[in-house]
Amino acid sequence: MRQILLIFSFVLIGCHNNDEPSLKQLRKPSLSEDLTGSQLYMKYCAICHQKDAKGVIGVFPPIKDSDYFLEDPKRAIHNILFGQSETIVVNGETYNTMMPPVKISDKEVVNVVNYLLNEVNQVDYKINIEDVESV
Numbered sequence: 001m002r003q004i005l006l007i008f009s010f011v012l013i014g015c016h017n018n019d020e021p022s023l024k025q026l027r028k029p030s031l032s033e034d035l036t037g038s039q040l041y042m043k044y045c046a047i048c049h050q051k052d053a054k055g056v057i058g059v060f061p062p063i064k065d066s067d068y069f070l071e072d073p074k075r076a077i078h079n080i081l082f083g084q085s086e087t088i089v090v091n092g093e094t095y096n097t098m099m100p101p102v103k104i105s106d107k108e109v110v111n112v113v114n115y116l117l118n119e120v121n122q123v124d125y126k127i128n129i130e131d132v133e134s135v
């Protein structure tokens with residue numbers, strides 16, 4: 001039985017290599033490429049940061065009117081792709097909690113961050129795909 005399993009695994013590995021999936025596909029198994037920034041936010045972020053993006057004081061920092069977010073919106077790209085667990089201060093409140101990485105595509109990162117900038121915070125600034133790729 002064990003041998004059969006072993007052979008089966010090799011066959012699987014063999015097939016896998018033949019397909020040559022790009023690293024990008026492996027890293028981000030997202031199927032929701034067509035969601036808007038607002039839909040992405042509701043799907044991936046609202047559970048912690050809340051639907052109104054005002055967070056929960058001391059646990060989940062706000063993104064709406066967040067001095068931390070608005071001071072450097074590109075830092076949010078890193079927060080999303082790699083998570084965030086260093087102690088941060090948002091609007092005078094210290095957060096020492098943990099945000100896990102969110103597995104969404106580069107394009108989705110652009111859409112969700114621009115939604116947070118333009119619609120949630122009414123700020124006239126956009127990040128682009130090159131910003132995400134460089135992080």
Ligand code: HEC
Pocket residue numbers: 041044045046047048049059060061062063066068069070076079080084085086087088090095096097098099100102112113
């Ligand atoms: C499982 C809960 C959780 C999810 C899901 C989550 N976050 Fe966070 N997020 C946190 C926590 C907790 C922190 C603060 C971490 C710390 O203390 O360092 C944080 C920090 C941040 C920050 C920096 C601080 C601020 O509020 O300005 C941004 C920006 C952010 N998250 C954006 C997002 C976005 C966008 C998504 C969805 C794509 C998301 N987060 C999903 C929990 C979450």
